[in-house]
Each structure stands twice: as C-alpha cells, then as structure tokens.
Amino acid sequence: MSDGHSFHVDRTGILLFASALGETNPIYWDEEAAKATSLGGVIAPPTFAISSAHWNPDYALKGIRRIPASKPRPAAATGGGGGGGGGGMNIARVLHGEQRFEYHEPVRPGMKLTVTTKPGKTWSKEGKKGGTMNFSETITEYRDEKGALVVVATSVGIVTEKAVGS
Amino acid sequence: MTGNPKIKLADAKPGTEHEAKLVDNLTRTQIVQYAAGSGDFNPIHHDETFATKVAGYPSVFAHGMLTMGLTGRMLTDWLGDGVLKSFGVRFVKQVFPGDSLVAKATVKGVQEQGAEGLVEIEIVTSNQRGEPVVQGSATAVLPR
Numbered sequence: 001m002s003d004g005h006s007f008h009v010d011r012t013g014i015l016l017f018a019s020a021l022g023e024t025n026p027i028y029w030d031e032e033a034a035k036a037t038s039l040g041g042v043i044a045p046p047t048f049a050i051s052s053a054h055w056n057p058d059y060a061l062k063g064i065r066r067i068p069a070s071k072p073r074p075a076a077a078t079g080g081g082g083g084g085g086g087g088g089m090n091i092a093r094v095l096h097g098e099q100r101f102e103y104h105e106p107v108r109p110g111m112k113l114t115v116t117t118k119p120g121k122t123w124s125k126e127g128k129k130g131g132t133m134n135f136s137e138t139i140t141e142y143r144d145e146k147g148a149l150v151v152v153a154t155s156v157g158i159v160t161e162k163a164v165g166s
Numbered sequence: 167m168t169g170n171p172k173i174k175l176a177d178a179k180p181g182t183e184h185e186a187k188l189v190d191n192l193t194r195t196q197i198v199q200y201a202a203g204s205g206d207f208n209p210i211h212h213d214e215t216f217a218t219k220v221a222g223y224p225s226v227f228a229h230g231m232l233t234m235g236l237t238g239r240m241l242t243d244w245l246g247d248g249v250l251k252s253f254g255v256r257f258v259k260q261v262f263p264g265d266s267l268v269a270k271a272t273v274k275g276v277q278e279q280g281a282e283g284l285v286e287i288e289i290v291t292s293n294q295r296g297e298p299v300v301q302g303s304a305t306a307v308l309p310r
Contacts, residue, residue, distance in 0.1 A: 020196065020203035021235045022189065027170070027247045037170045039248050046238040046253050050231050053205035063207030091208055092221035096230040100254030106168065106247075154254075163221045 004116040005068070007052040007142065011109045014044045017051050044107035049142055049151045050099075052115045061091065092163040097135060098156035104149045113142045113150060120154060131161030169248030175283045175308050178245075178273050186240040188267040188291065192228060197263065200232040223260070230257035233267065233300050237291045240269040245306045251284065255302030259293070266294040271304075282309050 011029070018028035026033035027043055034042045053059045057070040107113075120137025127133040135158050142151040189196070198212050206229055209216040217226040234255050241250060261267065269291040277284045284305055291300040 017203040017235075020199040021232070021239055022196070023239060025239075025242065025247070037247070039168070039170045043248055045235065046242065046250050047231060047235040050206075051204045056205075059205065061206050061208040065205075065207075091210065092216075096257055098254065098256045099231065099234055100252065101250075102252050103250050 004114045005052075005056050007049075007055045007113040007115050009044065009107055009109055009111040009113065011042055013051060013054070014042060014048060014109060017048050018045050021045065039106060042109055046101060046103070047099075048107055049101065049140075049153050052113070052140075052142070056115070090163075093130070093160045095158040095160065096155065097158040098154075100154045102152040104151065105144070107142075107150060111150070112145055114145075116141050116143075127160060129160075130163070133161075134159045169250075169307065170246050171249050171306075171308050172244070172246035173308060175276060175278070175285070175310050178276065178285045178306075178308055180273050180275055182273040184240070184244045184271045186243060186269055188233075188236040188240060188269050190266045192261065192263055192265050192267070194226060194263050197226065197228050197232065200229055200235070204229065204231060206231065225262055227263075228261040228265075230255075230300070233257070233261050233291060234302075236267060237269045237289060237300055237302075240271065240291075241287070241289075241304055241306070244271065245285075245308065249306045249308060251305045251307055253302070253304040255289065255300045257299070258301055259297055259299045261293065261299050265299075267291055267299065269300075274303075278310070282307050 015029050028045060031042055055068060057068045117138050117140045120139045122136045124132055124134050135156055138155045140153040141149060144150050201207050201212055210221050211226055211229050214226055217223045238253060269289065272288045273285055274288050275286040285308055287304045289302045289304060290298050292298050
C-alpha cells in the first residue's frame with residue numbers, strides 16, 4: 001500500500017473532465033439545476049476518479065508537470081495515477097488493458113480524498129504482436145476525510161516485450 | 167437510494183437494450199482535451215511522431231479512458247446520475263481520430279431488494295466498422 005496522496009475535488013476539475021467527454025449534463029456544472037435534483041448538488045462523472053493523476057506526484061505520464069512535487073523515495077514505490085501506471089517503463093510498451101470502478105458515494109466538489117494504491121494480481125500470456133504480455137492489477141482506493149471509501153478503482157496494465165504497434 | 171434515477175426497474179427488465187451514439191468523427195482536439203482533463207499526457211495520445219515512429223501505430227489514438235468515459239455517458243444519460251454501483255471495461259481495440267462510436271447496453275439480470283433493485287448490464291462499444299473497442303459491464307440501483 002502506498003502512503004497515499006491527496007485529491008482535492010473542485011467544480012473546475014469536474015467541468016474540465018466532463019467537457020472533454022462532450023458532456024452537456026447540467027449535474028456536472030450547473031449548481032442551481034443540480035441542487036434541484038435528489039443529489040442536492042454537482043457530482044462528478046463515473047470515470048472522474050482517474051483524474052486524481054493530476055495530484056499524484058509520482059504519476060508516470062504527467063508530461064512536464066512538476067507540482068505537486070515528488071518526495072524522494074525508492075523507485076519501486078512509483079505507481080499509476082489510478083490507471084495505466086508503469087513508472088519508469090518504456091511507455092511505448094505499456095497498455096491499459098482493463099479498468100473497473102466500484103462506487104460507494106458520488107464524488108462531489110469540496111471532497112478532499114486520500115488516494116492509496118496497492119498491487120493486485122499479476123499474470124502473463126503470449127501476445128500476437130508484442131511478444132510476452134505481462135498483466136498487473138493496481139487497486140486504488142479513494143477515501144474521504146472520515147476514512148470512508150468513496151470509490152475503488154482497479155486498473156490492469158499490460159507491459160509488452162516490444163512496442164505493440166511495431 | 168442516493169442517486170437521481172431517470173428510469174425504473176420496469177424499464178430495465180432482463181433483455182432490455184439501449185443504444186447511443188457516443189462520438190462522430192473523433193477529433194485530435196478532443197483527445198488533447200481529454201489529456202488535459204484527465205492528466206494523462208502519454209505522448210502516444212497527442213504526439214504523432216512518437217505514436218508512429220517510436221511506438222509504431224498508424225497515428226495517435228484515444229486514451230482507453232476517453233472511450234470508457236464516453237461509454238459512461240451512455241449509461242448516465244439512460245439510467246440517471248449517481249445510480250451506478252460499478253462500471254468496468256476491457257479495452258479491446260484502439261480508437262483513432264476519425265472513428266465514430268456507438269455504445270450498446272443489454273440488461274442481463276435484476277436483483278430486487280425491497281423498494282429498489284440492482285440491475286446488471288452488459289456493455290459493448292463499437293466503431294464504424296462494427297468492431298468492438300470496449301467490452302464491459304455495469305451495475306446500477308433503480309427504484310421499483
């Protein structure tokens with residue numbers, strides 16, 4: 001289990017994520033309309049938890065982002081941002097194979113979630129193009145400030161022997 | 167029940183099907199917007215040279231999570247908001263710029279519990295050639 005990082009959920013983060021999906025649903029941005037529903041306010045779309053990658057200092061695919069700053073730690077502790085991790089791997093050989101979410105509570109603006117990851121199952125099989133494919137599960141738990149589970153995300157990453165498209 | 171369901175158990179009997187168009191002619195712009203929204207800046211999704219010359223793909227392609235997110239929209243537009251209990255997919259084929267996607271849901275079973283029930287749904291999202299790109303399942307709580 002990693003020591004975890006914070007994930008501060010706000011309306012702007014939800015708006016950016018939902019708008020990239022082409023969403024028009026007011027529940028993701030219109031506080032007045034959302035308040036009038038039984039949910040009582042804006043919530044995040046079902047796959048939004050993946051965007052905790054923004055707050056993961058050790059996320060492998062963060063581009064030029066340098067904040068939040070990474071703490072010095074053993075290389076083995078680097079993991080995914082709740083999906084398609086592969087810290088230090090040649091990213092041309094990493095695929096996102098599967099993704100599952102279990103929902104306990106809707107994700108809402110103002111939530112300060114703590115995100116922890118732990119390894120799950122691992123297995124291998126022979127692929128057609130990329131040689132041996134090594135599968136590994138990463139289980140990411142999102143908990144609120146009381147420690148209650150909000151979302152559990154399970155990601156299956158695949159590392160291939162060579163670049164798959166080649 | 168904490169969600170805001172749009173339909174009832176009677177509208178989601180086993181065998182019920184629901185289909186929705188997710189995207190027509192996917193643009194590179196949308197893929198870049200998704201990179202910024204999700205934080206996933208793997209160059210394979212936005213850097214044509216990296217995607218073709220280093221990774222050997224015909225072009226950049228969409229994040230699997232973009233296709234999953236679009237598929238999730240089919241579920242929430244149909245079932246309502248905050249009603250999903252689980253949602254999982256396997257990424258079976260890359261989605262490239264120019265692709266058009268359709269998602270189809272089929273109700274496989276319903277477990278009734280008092281005033282509500284847990285609906286089990288099978289999901290397939292396919293491209294314009296009818297090839298599945300994402301296959302998966304979801305569960306949702308709906309009222310009687």
